[in-house]
Amino acid sequence: xxxxxxxxxxxxxxxxxxxxxxxxxxxxxxxxxxxxxxxxxxxxxxxxxxxxxxxxxxxxxxxxxxxxxxxxxxxxxxxxxxxxxxxxxxxxxxxxxxxxxxxxxxxxxxxxxxxxxxxxxxxxxxxxxxxxxxxxxxxxxxxxxxxxxxxxxxxxxxxxxxxxxxxxxxxxxxxxxxxxxxxxxxxxxxxxxxxxxxxxxxxxxxxxxxxxxxxxxxxxxxxxxx
Numbered sequence: 001x002x003x004x005x006x007x008x009x010x011x012x013x014x015x016x017x018x019x020x021x022x023x024x025x026x027x028x029x030x031x032x033x034x035x036x037x038x039x040x041x042x043x044x045x046x047x048x049x050x051x052x053x054x055x056x057x058x059x060x061x062x063x064x065x066x067x068x069x070x071x072x073x074x075x076x077x078x079x080x081x082x083x084x085x086x087x088x089x090x091x092x093x094x095x096x097x098x099x100x101x102x103x104x105x106x107x108x109x110x111x112x113x114x115x116x117x118x119x120x121x122x123x124x125x126x127x128x129x130x131x132x133x134x135x136x137x138x139x140x141x142x143x144x145x146x147x148x149x150x151x152x153x154x155x156x157x158x159x160x161x162x163x164x165x166x167x168x169x170x171x172x173x174x175x176x177x178x179x180x181x182x183x184x185x186x187x188x189x190x191x192x193x194x195x196x197x198x199x200x201x202x203x204x205x206x207x208x209x210x211x212x213x214x215x216x217x218x219x220x221x222x223x224x225x226x
Contacts, residue, residue: 008168010036011157016168017175023156027179032151035174040148043201047162048148049079054141057083057111057129062104064140065122074146081114081142087134096140102126114140163200170196 010032014022022028040048055069065071078098085092097113102124111125123140151159161171173193180186 006160006163006165008165009157009160010151013161013168013172013175014156017172018179029151029153029156031175031178031180032156035171035178036151037148038178039171039174039197042197043204044079044145045163045204048146049143050074050146052078052081052140052142052144054084054139055123056136057125057133057138057140058135059131059133060108060128062126062128063117063120063122063124065120069123071116071121071123072144072146074149075116076145076147078114078116079143079145081140083111084139084141085137086139087137096125096142099126111140167200170200173197 011023014028014032018025018028050072053070053072055064057064081096081098082093083096096111099113099115101117102113102115104124105127107127108130109127111127111129113126115124115126116122117124125140129138161168163171170193173189173196177186177189177193181189
């Protein structure tokens with residue numbers, strides 16, 4: 001994967017969109033973050049995805065949190081999550097379904113789903129882990145969506161956009177839409193931004209390579225992955 005080396009800052013985008021007086025406009029700070037959050041959450045850009053800190057499963061446990069499990073400070077939501085058997089002859093891993101909420105249960109079996117509980121800052125699997133699982137035998141790993149950082153006035157000139165410079169016009173289009181205007185201007189600006197965003201998504205899909213073709217469900221039931 002190519003290393004990103006962006007050089008354009010958020011201040012550059014403000015000036016390119018509104019001119020040199022843009023940074024003194026009190027509306028600009030709001031518009032910069034509105035455009036940034038919208039573009040950040042529009043797709044799973046590689047810059048917005050982080051690696052989840054792996055954690056071990058324990059017998060009969062359903063919830064996993066501090067101090068054993070570290071939730072990243074920029075955690076926003078789970079993306080792709082897997083259960084991994086580390087002690088098999090060939091490392092077995094199967095996907096877990098990411099759900100919004102999972103109730104506590106007394107059922108015990110190999111986990112098939114997972115959620116994040118923001119009230120307790122814990123991960124919860126379903127069902128509970130069976131008895132007899134050895135320490136360090138199974139773990140959870142995967143990826144998560146990062147929370148977009150807030151762009152404040154004191155960092156607007158020093159913070160670069162996370163995307164390649166070739167996508168600088170896309171953010172400028174988002175910013176022009178976020179600044180507002182008449183109903184007609186907003187509709188036109190949003191249409192321009194949306195087209196630019198779609199083109200960026202297409203380009204990023206190509207840059208990331210072809211998607212692996214594999215079955216959605218495991219070919220072997222997890223019960224046999226002992």
